[in-house]
Amino acid sequence: MFQRRRVIGVMGSGTAAHRERVVPLARWIAEHGYDLLTGAGHGVMRAAAEAFVAVAGRTGISIGIVPGKVTARGYRPRPGYPNPGIELPLFTHLPLSGKQGQALSSRNHLNVLSAQALVVLPGGEGTRAEAVLAARYRRPIILFGEAREFRRFPEGFERAPSLERVCDWLLSVMR
Numbered sequence: 001m002f003q004r005r006r007v008i009g010v011m012g013s014g015t016a017a018h019r020e021r022v023v024p025l026a027r028w029i030a031e032h033g034y035d036l037l038t039g040a041g042h043g044v045m046r047a048a049a050e051a052f053v054a055v056a057g058r059t060g061i062s063i064g065i066v067p068g069k070v071t072a073r074g075y076r077p078r079p080g081y082p083n084p085g086i087e088l089p090l091f092t093h094l095p096l097s098g099k100q101g102q103a104l105s106s107r108n109h110l111n112v113l114s115a116q117a118l119v120v121l122p123g124g125e126g127t128r129a130e131a132v133l134a135a136r137y138r139r140p141i142i143l144f145g146e147a148r149e150f151r152r153f154p155e156g157f158e159r160a161p162s163l164e165r166v167c168d169w170l171l172s173v174m175r
Contacts, residue, residue: 006174007063009037009115011130012044013123021121021144023051024163030055034174037115039097039107040064040082040089044121049085062087065114067107069095090114101129112139117173119166120157122149131157140173142166 008029012018026048029036036052038045049062064086068077070093082089096106108126112118112133118141120131131153134141143150143159144166150159160166 005035005060006033007035007037007115008170008174009111009118010044010048010121011039011111011118011123012121012127014039014041014043014045014126016122017043017047018121018145019047021163022047025119025144025166026051027055028163028167029170030058030060033059035060035063037063037065037111038086039111039126040066040086041078042080042083044123046083046085049083051085053085053087063114064089065107065110066091067095067097068093097126097129099125099129101126102132108133112137116140117170118142119144119170121145128153142169 022044030052038048052062062085064082066077066081066089068075068091077091092107092110094105094107096103100106101108108130112130118134118139120141120143122145141157143157146161
């Protein structure tokens with residue numbers, strides 16, 4: 001019988017890795033048999049993917065939504081994508097991100113819609129755009145970090161300062 005894969009998206013800064021939170025989170029996701037989805041870039045995305053694939057005996061895979069564009073020479077992924085921790089790169093022609101992260105040509109729509117639950121760490125305009133899209137598409141989302149790190153995010157999102165709280169939330173959402 002067909003069984004849908006259980007995918008958890010981890011979103012956050014493309015520059016800051018937030019390793020102290022991301023590494024234990026990604027390991028927990030792998031150890032519990034889920035798949036990991038990121039935007040395939042650096043920062044949080046790379047730290048999560050590398051920690052996830054380092055877990056021995058895991059059954060899940062590391063999936064990355066790779067932004068790119070079509071040129072006269074064919075398809076080109078954004079330089080530096082996918083990061084080395086991505087096992088299944090999903091290449092898209094959607095190039096926009098950052099301040100344009102809610103635009104119809106942004107791969108953020110795929111990031112948000114492809115996961116059953118989203119854990120969002122601190123980040124910039126693109127990360128905020130993913131949070132807004134999650135609300136628009138009614139996707140389960142939790143912000144992982146201190147309240148001050150999410151001052152510029154819209155109100156109304158569940159927030160968790162601890163890994164334990166995030167993991168409890170994920171277990172309840174992924175049932």
